[in-house]
Amino acid sequence: MADTQRDPLVSVVVPTYDRPTAVTRAVRSVLNQTYRPIELIVVDDHSPRPVADALQPIDDEDVRVIPIRHEENRGGNAARNTGLEAATGEFIAFLDDDDEWLPEKLERQIVAIDHEDAGFAYTAVRNVDPDGNTVSITSSSHSGAVTKQLLFGNFIGTFSAVMVRRSVIEQAGLLDERLPSWQDWEYYVRLSRYCRCAAVPEPLVVRHNAPTGQISRSIEPKREISYPLLLERLRPIAREYDVERKMDGYVTYALGRAALSNGDYAGARRDFIRSITRYPFEPSFYLYLAAAAGGRYAYPTLRAVKRHLTRLTT
Structure with missing residues (x-):
């Protein structure tokens, strides 16, 4: 496990809307990380059932839990921006409420960012169906200066695969709340303008693809x-x-x-x-x-x- 006395704080931003079971799974995967310290910011985008109650049992002295609730439903990008504005960590990682991380995800990204002198890092992703069967595994091979490659497609994929230095976010700005989809693609291009990218080849994110209801569909x-x-x-x-x-x-x-x-x-x-x-x-x-x-x-x-x-x- 990483040294809590020297390692930088990682703020984890989890936007959620009306998925109490899924968000509990996502939060559990954050608590199971081999890296510490962590600041966990769960932004409830005005769910019918407030998510704060599900977070109360969390007991981890190295994880500070910050629940935030929107007074009205504003969408996923607005929820992520609320989390970004509340974050205090040197690094910020995103996790969608229906995804989960393998335990070494954050630690591997910290190492990759430091080793590559990068501003953000991403991992490969394992996509699974509702029964847990692997549908596909994304590739994580592009690194360095990646702006040009990103113009031809979002090879990074879901926000859940990404960790960013806070200093880069301060340069690039917040997410574009006008975009109902492809907001991740646009943001990665913007981030890449200010820094190098590090790739972690292992699929350290599990993405649960629901049959219906996702905005990407x-x-x-x-x-x-x-x-x-x-x-x-x-x-x-x-x-x-x-x-x-x-x-x-x-x-x-x-x-x-x-x-x-x-x-x-x-x-x-x-x-x-x-x-x-x-x-x-x-x-x-x-x-x-x-x-x-x-x-x-x-x-x-x-x-x-x-x-x-x-x-x-x-």
Whole structure:
């Protein structure tokens, strides 16, 4: 276990809304960390059942628990910003209420940040279905100066995988509360402008993918709000790297992937055609256009093949 007399405080920000069982699991994974000291900030985004009662039994002298409750429901980004404003640690780590960490997650990230002289770090993530079966494991391989790579896709993934130096957040600012989705992608690009990134290759985060109800599964907010706003935020940066059309192609491809997962095959076809028009050099654009053209028969087949390949490699 880390030395509590010398090691810097880590503030853990957990936004939550009406998931008492899940948030209890998430909090338990924080308490099981091999790293200390920890400041645990649980921001209740005005749940029908206040979460503070579930936190009362916590008894750990090295974990300071700070429950905060919004007077009205304001969304996940607002809850994370409330936690950021309350945090006092040198490092800040995010944990979504339906995810959990393996015990060595924080300790491994502290070491990686120090070793790489980085401003933030992320780990690989194991995605599981409601029965606990592994659906996929993300890769965690990009490190160093990663702004350009992030313009072509959110390879970092969920906020739950990320730890950031407080000094970098002070430079980059708070999260953009206008974004109903892809808020993590936009924020990672912004953070990367001020520092290097460290990658921890092991999947130290378990992400529980619910069958319904997650905002990432709703296509309309992405299409009408997140997509144009993300392009607006990324275009000036892409111009600096002379990759504006390529960036546009990859963001549009991400929109098409979201449309496919929601069964909007016609919309997905339009998205993939535009992504190819903007950047015709990525084979995945054509593969997913073919899946969208095949409609409700081809896309499930593509997903089944990907799941089978994941099982063979895990």
